[in-house]
Amino acid sequence: MASDLTASVLEALAASDSPIQSNEAFPSTPSLNVKSALDRLASREMIKYETKEKEVLTLTPEGEEIAANGSHEAKVFDAVLKALDGLKIADLPGVVGEKNAKIAQGNAMKRRWVKLENGLLRPAQESIVDETRENLLTVQRTQSLPDAKALNDLKKRKLITLSKDIHFVISKGPKYAREFVKEETDLTFEMLNNGSWKTATFKPYNFNAKGTPALAGALHPLNKVRAEFRNIFFEMGFEEMPTNRYVETGFWNFDALFVPQQHPARDLQDTFYIADPLTADPPREDPLNDPPPSQSRTARFEYWNNVHEVHEKGKFGSIGYRYPWNKDESLRLVLRTHTTSVSAYVLHKLAANPRPARFFSIDRVFRNEAVDATHLAEFHQIEGVIADFGLTLGGLIGFMEVFFAKMGIHQLRFKPAYNPYTEPSMEIFGYHEGLGKWVEIGNSGMFRPEMLESMGIPKNMQVYGWGLSLERPTMIKYGVSNIRELLGHKVDLNFIESNPAVRLEKE
Numbered sequence: 104m105a106s107d108l109t110a111s112v113l114e115a116l117a118a119s120d121s122p123i124q125s126n127e128a129f130p131s132t133p134s135l136n137v138k139s140a141l142d143r144l145a146s147r148e149m150i151k152y153e154t155k156e157k158e159v160l161t162l163t164p165e166g167e168e169i170a171a172n173g174s175h176e177a178k179v180f181d182a183v184l185k186a187l188d189g190l191k192i193a194d195l196p197g198v199v200g201e202k203n204a205k206i207a208q209g210n211a212m213k214r215r216w217v218k219l220e221n222g223l224l225r226p227a228q229e230s231i232v233d234e235t236r237e238n239l240l241t242v243q244r245t246q247s248l249p250d251a252k253a254l255n256d257l258k259k260r261k262l263i264t265l266s267k268d269i270h271f272v273i274s275k276g277p278k279y280a281r282e283f284v285k286e287e288t289d290l291t292f293e294m295l296n297n298g299s300w301k302t303a304t305f306k307p308y309n310f311n312a313k314g315t316p317a318l319a320g321a322l323h324p325l326n327k328v329r330a331e332f333r334n335i336f337f338e339m340g341f342e343e344m345p346t347n348r349y350v351e352t353g354f355w356n357f358d359a360l361f362v363p364q365q366h367p368a369r370d371l372q373d374t375f376y377i378a379d380p381l382t383a384d385p386p387r388e389d390p391l392n393d394p395p396p397s398q399s400r401t402a403r404f405e406y407w408n409n410v411h412e413v414h415e416k417g418k419f420g421s422i423g424y425r426y427p428w429n430k431d432e433s434l435r436l437v438l439r440t441h442t443t444s445v446s447a448y449v450l451h452k453l454a455a456n457p458r459p460a461r462f463f464s465i466d467r468v469f470r471n472e473a474v475d476a477t478h479l480a481e482f483h484q485i486e487g488v489i490a491d492f493g494l495t496l497g498g499l500i501g502f503m504e505v506f507f508a509k510m511g512i513h514q515l516r517f518k519p520a521y522n523p524y525t526e527p528s529m530e531i532f533g534y535h536e537g538l539g540k541w542v543e544i545g546n547s548g549m550f551r552p553e554m555l556e557s558m559g560i561p562k563n564m565q566v567y568g569w570g571l572s573l574e575r576p577t578m579i580k581y582g583v584s585n586i587r588e589l590l591g592h593k594v595d596l597n598f599i600e601s602n603p604a605v606r607l608e609k610e
């Protein structure tokens with residue numbers, strides 16, 4: 104036991120005038136235990152000690168066996184020498200054991216100690232020198248072998264191992280005493296009461312000790328980057344949209360956005376459909392809000408009919424898609440594939456009282472995608488919408504430059520793109536200084552009149568919209584290359600806990 108050991112060390116020092124060697128004084132105690140006892144004594148300056156390290160060569164059990172009884176090939180030679188009529192190969196396992204027979208025979212023949220004649224082993228020499236055994240005996244005796252190559256050979260054959268032997272040279276320290284006095288760690292009520300504090304020895308404070316890490320919750324990196332984006336939006340006068348509905352109707356997710364019912368995005372392969380219940384109810388009276396002053400029940404049905412008509416035969420100057428619009432398709436329930444469904448809903452509310460407005464949302468969306476390093480079946484979208492009178496495409500580009508500059512992206516490129524609900528539409532590319540390349544950072548456009556006028560947004564009001572993923576900038580910010588390290592069951596909680604707060608570089 105460690106406490107016994109400290110006593111034994113003090114005892115051993117008392118009996119000797121010169122330093123003592125731990126390997127002589129405590130030959131059978133593991134050096135780790137000796138060290139911990141010595142450290143306790145040394146911290147109180149009762150002793151001093153030095154660590155000595157030495158490399159030692161030890162024979163492995165097989166090495167020991169060979170040193171004692173000779174190498175397998177030498178045993179083969181001896182057996183062959185004794186067998187006057189030659190030795191059958193089949194007899195070798197009886198001499199050196201099953202697993203050594205083949206190698207031993209091979210080595211004995213290679214060294215030309217034995218030869219094979221008519222299927223029988225016969226001696227090829229009168230006597231041999233078993234060098235392996237001689238070398239092992241030398242190592243055993245002298246802890247060394249002059250022939251470096253032979254030494255290496257023994258190591259390779261796992262007959263010897265090199266290990267470190269640690270021992271300590273111990274001498275008395277300035278506060279040496281024969282007895283190890285227990286140090287008090289706390290000043291207690293009893294000590295004050297009975298006066299024992301006057302004679303007690305107190306353990307000195309260790310001001311270098313590290314405290315235990317405090318337990319605390321941690322924000323997920325996505326939450327931290329989300330908080331930054333929210334600040335940017337609030338700074339620019341945006342209102343947050345309510346995104347608490349993961350399940351949407353096909354109407355808000357697609358039809359309201361002028362996405363035709365045959366559009367590939369509406370396929371099972373791209374969208375998750377809800378099985379139970381399969382559909383939502385058609386628009387109905389809202390007992391609490393109907394009739395609201397400006398958006399009556401009639402207005403609601405008018406909107407529904409407008410969407411129907413603008414798809415099926417065109418309206419508001421559009422020729423429409425000209426296909427039979429199916430109301431059941433628009434009532435099917437889906438996991439929203441983008442937060443633009445929320446934007447559509449909020450714009451429809453705005454239509455009751457059209458005014459310049461800015462809205463944003465940051466929340467989860469779902470897509471039936473093959474999962475790989477950069478795609479999951481769910482991710483987060485950052486979306487912004489600006490409604491105002493007389494907006495132009497140039498204004499959208501200008502706004503994007505201001506918006507992305509707030510994240511430290513100062514060079515943008517725009518590429519014409521297609522969205523069913525915006526015209527014109529643009530993909531946004533940003534030059535990423537850190538990555539040294541252009542990366543796609545978002546999608547944008549001006550919402551189509553087919554969508555806006557169906558809702559009742561006046562003709563002279565235009566609406567910008569744009570969207571980007573929250574994961575992309577987060578992965579870049581935190582240097583994560585696989586999205587599964589960020590989201591899902593493979594996330595390392597240490598990574599979440601130890602990550603610093605994030606700041607998007609501001610202008």
Ligand code: PHE
Nearest residue numbers: 441443546547548568569570
């Ligand atoms: N909904 C688009 C997307 O999922 C983003 C977008 C929003 C584009 C608004 C234009 C207008 O990528």
